[in-house]
Amino acid sequence: MTVEKIVLNTAKIDCTGCKTCASDLAAENLRHALARLTGVSKVQVDEITSKVSVEYDTQKISFSKITERIEKLGYKVEIVSREEIQ
């Protein structure tokens, strides 16, 4: 089993102005949507900086499947780091 950890910067494509309360809701949605993907073992979403970190089993799910899911939820994704941790 190979576990990778990726850290992504995400931005809501149609984001304008004040969103903090709303972003709590979005962060919760994002967290749950990613956590449910088969092969994903850990998800952290920072509701203010929109930084997402995901740990996943590379044999069960591909990197692109994860970013695709985030993009489908209306975010732009930018890779900050990607490393094998196990």
Added chain:
Amino acid sequence: MRELTKGVIQVALLGIFALAGALISGSQVAYAHEVSIALTLIAVALGYRIYLHGIRSLRHGNVTAQLFATIAIFISVVAGLVLPQASATGTAEAVGYLTASAIVAFIILAGMTLEDYIIHRTRGALEALIKMSPSTAHIHRNGAEVEIPIDEVKLGEIVLVKPGDKIPVDGTVISGHSTVNQATITGESIPVEKTVGDRTFAGTLNENGALEIKVEKIGEETTLAHIIQLVEEAQEKKAPIQNVADRFTTYFLPIMAVLAFSVFAVSYFALGFDVALARTVTVLLVACPCALSIAVPVAVAGTIGNASMNGIIIKGGTHIEKLKDVKMVAFDKTGTLTVGEPKVVEIKTFGNYSEEDTIKYAAIAEKFSEHPLSKAIIAKAGEMGMKIPDPTDFKTIPGHGVDAHYGNKHILIGRKMMETEISKEASQLMSMIETEGKTAIPVALDKNVIGVVVVADTVRENSLEAIQRLKGIGVKTAMITGDNMRTAKSIAEQVGVDEYQAELLPEDKVAAIGELKKGNVVAMVGDGVNDAPALANSDVGFAMGAAGSDVAVETADVALLGDDLTKVEYAISLSRRAFSTMKGNIIYAFVWNVIALSLAAFGILNPVLAVVLAEAGCISVVVNSALLLLNKPKPLAIAVA
């Protein structure tokens, strides 16, 4: 939920330290004053989530209540430490700055935690769906029945589903008979019969019989998983009205900065430093930009969540706004208002021949035909309990009928096969049947017409109610169909649509929708596959019976997962309510801020009261929006009245 528990503990600790600090300050303990200051400062520090939120949001160019609160608390703490002792932690008659900041931090943190909780609850509908996915499945392996995690089930395997168990996969029944409650998917709580050859969905509940199901889709590929993903995506899509709220919030920061500064300046010169400081802090604390920014997203999430529990997927906030304006709903006929499968509705006979004879010979001749009308006849024979022998020979002439032999008997089916043999009586009867929009199929034995089988598409059980409900909320209805005028007229009269158009080719349907759209917001309801172009041309496209058809779910603006057309009215009514909630919330939040800020600027509020007001404003907006989740369909009588 773990974060919520953490939040509650923080709130409680903050409260305890603040209270202890305030109590000790008035007591006779040694170093009472110093201990009190220390305890109060710890309390204020425990509100660190507020300050983190506030400071980090500033870095991202956002304006939040937490930002104002952070500034206000900072000013108060500094004032409390710097100003003379009397106003620091409190005297008998007034709460000092330091204690006030602890109380303010307590209220804001409590408010934030409560909002987190409500937001969490807004996801309730989704969570309920997610919980419906079973985590294990029973399968046959190496001759024994074993229970394995759902991840390990492979395509093509056979899963066993016992009565009372949830079906773990999408698949086809290969043995057994049962009823299945598919409410998770379709929103319809009346169970449906499932037997060999029927499709089943993951997350639905098997009721009374054991089923063996061949696995076709698992995990993220199942219909249930798709629904969950679609609902998540839909909740993320903004409603256009959000832009109005965003425009307010964009101006919030500059307005607040100017206001806080002017209040301080004016009060300082008119009433002195103490008053000026208190008023400025109050102004900063009473502002509640959050109520504006959160009103719409929570309402969108609540509405889409509610719809999903009723078997309706609304694909985003934009469609909620369109739905509320719908004045006309156009329905496709075949497969939408009607069942879409022709059925034998009547059998007319001549001479000494019985209904059984007519169906029997018709079924023999049609036994190997794939034509929908043949299937209707064979199904009828089956219902009548007949065993149908094979024809000796048969010839299907497309568009005309069938010419077959059974032993030494010659069977002819279809009008064009027997133009010369048909009697005047039979001919008249058939014309009459056809004016009713039904299909008359004559059956001849040795060139004698022995009977006429009447076949018609039947109206869906709830089509009439669906139309009545729409009328009840002031929405007009139309039917557009490719079928002939007579059939169209007959069905239109049965279901009671306001207008209908017949003999339309798919491109004519697109044009018909365009025509209806002049001066109306038009929704179109179809199967989502054949009607895709017309659905796309309408303002809101509804695909019905969409469970299991990914194409239909993808293309539609609103997908009805079951066959229940009454959901069209529910979707419109729910959207109307949702929109008025959103609009109401924005106006309310705006007015609230204006009034609260005015009161604060004129010194009518104190900081603690201000923060209570601000939190109350925000929470009432969130609660009002979240309540959309609990909306329920009205009974028909009320909808009509």
